[in-house]
Amino acid sequence: MRQPAGIAIVAAMTAADPSLSLDALTDALYQELRRIAHRERLRAGKPMTLQTTALVSESYLKLRQSAGWTSEAHFLASAATAMRHALVDAARARLSQKRGEGQRPIPLDDRHDLATAGDDEVVRISEALAALEAVDPRLVKVVECRFFAGYSEEETGRILGISDRTVRRDWLQARAWLYRELQG
Numbered sequence: 001m002r003q004p005a006g007i008a009i010v011a012a013m014t015a016a017d018p019s020l021s022l023d024a025l026t027d028a029l030y031q032e033l034r035r036i037a038h039r040e041r042l043r044a045g046k047p048m049t050l051q052t053t054a055l056v057s058e059s060y061l062k063l064r065q066s067a068g069w070t071s072e073a074h075f076l077a078s079a080a081t082a083m084r085h086a087l088v089d090a091a092r093a094r095l096s097q098k099r100g101e102g103q104r105p106i107p108l109d110d111r112h113d114l115a116t117a118g119d120d121e122v123v124r125i126s127e128a129l130a131a132l133e134a135v136d137p138r139l140v141k142v143v144e145c146r147f148f149a150g151y152s153e154e155e156t157g158r159i160l161g162i163s164d165r166t167v168r169r170d171w172l173q174a175r176a177w178l179y180r181e182l183q184g
Contacts (some may be wrong), residue, residue: 025069029072030056040083058136063082066078070162079149082103129144138160140174
């Protein structure tokens with residue numbers, strides 16, 4: 001499987017300097033972060049108040065609060081978590097009473113496209129993940145990498161330091177647990 005150019009650059013940078021800064025990693029992986037952010041903001045549903053650049057910026061601000069990264073895998077896992085938090089924070093803000101109690105405006109050009117996930121679903125998934133974290137934190141990291149960042153099984157395994165089979169097994173287990181949690 002071909003790696004994006006930014007990841008290959010970071011691999012070389014990580015070998016040269018194991019204590020990379022956020023700015024160096026962000027510069028090297030900016031296009032990859034934009035690609036992930038674009039896909040995830042579309043998956044998060046309507047209304048899309050966070051544009052791709054805004055989601056990358058929000059994630060960057062959340063990553064600024066973290067300590068240094070030891071590898072590209074550590075950075076990419078942290079970026080997946082930061083994007084999840086940024087999307088959930090935006091959904092909660094839209095649902096808050098101060099912003100119309102979750103009433104979603106319907107743009108004229110999208111009035112028939114209501115099949116996307118709503119803010120309440122994004123918040124419910126986040127709450128279910130918080131409950132899952134108490135049971136098995138690794139399953140939450142797999143969900144963050146696979147669902148929120150859109151990484152493949154191979155990328156997720158490399159980032160978390162586990163095998164592809166373990167990722168596949170954890171992904172199935174986490175999805176089943178979340179399905180049961182969200183249905184009940």
